[in-house]
Amino acid sequence: MVGLTLDQLKILLFGHSIYWLFIILMMTGFYIVVSRGNLIKKIIGLNLFQTSVFLFYISIGKVSGGTAPILPMKLKVDDFSVYSNPLPHVLILTAIVVGVATTALGLALIIRIKEAYNSIEEHDLLEEDRSQFSNENNEDRKYGGFF
DSSP states (O other), X not given: OTTOOHHHHHIIIIITHHHHHHHHHHXXXXXXXXXXXXXHHHHHHHHHHHHXXXXXXXXXXXXXXXXXXXXXXXXXXXXXXXXXXXXXXXXXXXXXXHHHHHHXXXXXXXXXXXXHHSOOXXXXXXXXXXXXXXXXXXXXXXXXXXX
C-alpha cells in the first residue's frame, strides 16, 4: 500500500465495493461448504457461492451509460452509442436453470441418504461406512479372504 494516496485508497475500497461484496459472498459460501458437516448446509453454501458468481457475471455485462443492443426502427446506427453486452445475462439464465436442477438433485440425494443412514451429518455417514467396511473385512478373513 506504499505510494497510494487517500483518493486512490477510497477508489480501491469504495469504488470497487461491488467486487468486495462478491468476494465476501463467495468466501462465505465456500466457508460453509468446507466447515459444515450437515449436507443441507453444504447445499446452501454451494447456492450462496453460485449466486455470487451469477451476480459477478451480470455486473460485468452492464456498461455504464449503455443501452440494450437493439437495432433502431430506422436502421440508422449511431457510431457513438454505447451498448451493454447481453451475453453474460443469457449465460447466467442458463446457469440459473442448471443450478436449480443441481440443487433439486442434491436435495433428492440427501433425502435418500437420510432414509439409508438415518442421518445427514457427514461424520455419522463416514462412521457408518467405516463400520460396514470393517465388518466386511472381518468376514473375508473368516473365509480365507477369497470373497
